[in-house]
Amino acid sequence: MKNELFAQRLQIAMYWKEWTGADLARRSGIPAATISRYLCSQRQPNVARLIKLSRALDVSADYLLGLTESMKRSETA
Numbered sequence: 001m002k003n004e005l006f007a008q009r010l011q012i013a014m015y016w017k018e019w020t021g022a023d024l025a026r027r028s029g030i031p032a033a034t035i036s037r038y039l040c041s042q043r044q045p046n047v048a049r050l051i052k053l054s055r056a057l058d059v060s061a062d063y064l065l066g067l068t069e070s071m072k073r074s075e076t077a
Helices: 003-017 021-028 032-039 047-057 061-065
Strands: none
Touching: 003 021, 003 032, 003 047, 003 061, 021 032, 021 047, 047 061
């Protein structure tokens, strides 16, 4: 996964929710400093955190990873 693409997709998903990094941190349980590093393309999440982000934002992990253009999350996920 490219850090820049992940950061861009994360920003887009946050934009649609009208959330700040602090909002996402609170709702995902991931520290705000870590969210900031994701948004600045300095880090990428491990699988457990990717799932937390996906669930908090109600988007598919595949979307955040750049594997699909669809933001829709599977009903079984």
